[in-house]
Every structure is written in structure tokens, then in C-alpha cells.
Amino acid sequence: MTILLIGSGGREHAIATALAASPHTTKLFCAPGNGGIANVAECVNIAATDVAGVVDFAESHGVDLVFVASDDPLALGMVDALEKAGIRAFGPRQNAAIIESSKAFSKSFMAKYGIPTAAHATFSDCDAALAYIRERGAPIVVKADGLALGKGVIVAQTVAAAEEAVRSIMLDRRFGESGARVIIEEFMTGREVTVLAFTDGATVVPMLSSQDHKRVFDGDEGPNTGGMGAICPCPLYTETLAAQCVDMIFRPTIDGLRAEGREFRGVIYFEIMLTPQGPRVIEYNARFGDPEAQAVLPMLDTDLVDICNAVVDGRLAELPIRWKSGASCCVVMASEGYPSEYEKGRVISGLDDVPSDITVYHAGTKRDGDGYVTNGGRVLGVTARGDTLKAAIARAYDGVAAIRWDGAHFRRDIGHHALQK
């Protein structure tokens, strides 16, 4: 099969690696890809958001399957456009991807189907939102409705901070049109776990659980990022919890979407908070997580292309999906200054010294002569597996220790909290 992957981050490098390893794959393209993805796929210079460009390329290059991995093209309806052109595509259509692209939609969907989540109210009027915040008090959570690169959520400890968040989202449009509506949510407490699942719209198959580390500094300090590291599986996610989540969250979500005429095919991402009242959904995403994909996919023991075909053709129920034993850990190495401003173009050294059992996924790199330079906020995801979580963490940090560039930043405590459980 000729496969085209859409995206350019560490998640896409992990997906590309799994697709390239399949005996079904005769040719793998990636648009636009990055310096590391170029080692496993032929990168083509088409933006991930260029729907018409992707359809044209797929048609002219005999592409059998397009894997749409990132949120923007899904929200733009890339899968719908490909299907219209008769090209098979892995990922939800626009009317199902809305569970990520509109928090207002996903909150009212969860309310309608009794799926546990934080109590909320949605506002398109700024004064009404401010009045509601004063009535409710703090702590309280303010969210922009649309996609905001993981930055549109403000957990406000005071009423004043929540009011300020609403004004900056709705009046100053800090996240652009994403701020036409705000969602105000009840503040929940508990540890967080990610569960990704394959679904063909009827069958839902949860993957091994994982856990992201969103804050930029050790000890969960500093601003939120796209994610600074992940472990798989997450020791907090017991079999009892898993069974509860299937009954209370995963099945009702997939069945509810189908009942709404929004059948979801692809990977669905459940971000769950383990609250004292039980598991509750923080949010849905319509795709693999980044960096979760870099920790979860190396644990997958079934051909990813077989899974994609089963999902697209609606026969996921027939395919057993197996996982490796042990655990994995991905440590993200980022540019100095990320998630705010950072410089690009710093020379990365030591990649050849990384032991071969450790995988280095490229998130933001560019080829430069014989080597690589930094080309993004998150630069690399250094991933290792081990018989235990402790061993996986230690091995991932062996890989990190081999790699250097001027100003490289990484957390030193990925997985530590889970180990203390």
C-alpha cells in the first residue's frame, strides 16, 4: 500500500515509524514531515492544513490510505474531502472531529448522554460570563471554545483571574475566533490519565493507558505546554477503573456520537481526571496525543496498518489488538524558552551516541548538512521501553544524557509521580 501521513511532530514520527514497519507498506509519504520523519518516509512540501493540496497529491500519486494525524486538518474536514474524492482516509470526519474542535459541543454532548464531566455553562456574551463567575466563585476554570494549541484553558484560583481570562479570550481575542464563546467549568481535583482508543464508530478498543506531563518545569511548575513527557501504562489506571471508564465514558461516547449521526472513525483521546467522585472527562481529542503517541505506539504489538484498515472498513471487532509487556517512557527535549519564545537553528549533537534500543522521535528538527538543527519548541522525544516503568524511565534518561544542544531543556521527573504510587 502507498500511505500518506499528515502532520509534522513527534507524534507523526512515532506513527510514521509504526506505519513504515508494516509489511503492507510499500511506499510512505508524509506531508509536511520533519527532519527525523525523512528517515522513514518521503516528506512532501504540502502544509498539513492544505486540504486541496493533499487531495491532489493523493490522487496523483496513487495513495491507498491517508492517515490524518493532527487536529487542524481534521477540524477542516480533510477526511471528508478525501472520501469525496474516493480516497480512503484514517481519522474522523469533520462532524465527529467537532468533539475536539468545539468544547461547547463536547460539553453539551456529554450532558445529553450522561457522561461524567465537570459541570459547565457556555457563554457568547461577556457580561453574562462575568456575572456567572461572580456567582460561582473561585477556583473556577475558563476555556476558549475552539482549538488554541492546548493553551485555551485557564485554571483560575481567584474570581479576578477568571474575569481577566474571560476578557482576554472574548474581548481581546487572545486565541482568535476560538474565543467567540467561552466555557466556564467547575474546578475538579485529582490525577490525570490519558486513554487513547481505536474505534470504527461501533467497536471501541482502548489502548494501554498513558500519562502526559503538561507543565514545563519539574514538580508540575510553570506554564502548560503541549506535553513534556509521557509514560505508558499509567499505574494509577487500575483494571477496576478501566472497566468503569468503558461503561461510563468510552461506550456511551461512541454510541452517542453514532446516535447523533457523527460516527467516529479513527483514534479518540479521552483525557480523564480521577476525581474523588470517580473518573470524569476533562476533554476529548480526535487524534493521537503528543507526546502520548511516542510512549504508547512502541508498546503496540499489532500491525498499525492492519488496525487502520479494520477501522476504515468498519471491521475492528474482528481484529485482536495486542500489547507488549512492561512499560515505556518518553522524555521531551525542548528549546530554551518554550512554550514562550525560543530560537531555532541550534545544532544538535550526540544523536549517533544514543544506544540502539532507545528511540529518538523528532518533533521539531531540520536536516542541516549531515546533522540536525532545532526547528521548533518541542524538539525531540526520547523513548525507551523496560520490563518495569522504573527501568523504562532510567533508560529514556540514558538517551537524553547522550544528546546536547545549546539551551536544551527537559524535565528530570517524567514518571516520578507515578512511581511513587
Ligand code: AMP
Ligand atoms: P485541556 O486543554 O482541556 O486538556 O486542559 C488543560 C489542563 O487544565 C488539564 O490537563 C487540567 O490539568 C486542567 N483542567 C482542565 N479542565 C479542568 C477542570 N474542570 N478542573 C480542573 N482542572 C482542569
Ligand code: GLY
Ligand atoms: N498531550 C496532549 C495532547 O496531545 O493534546
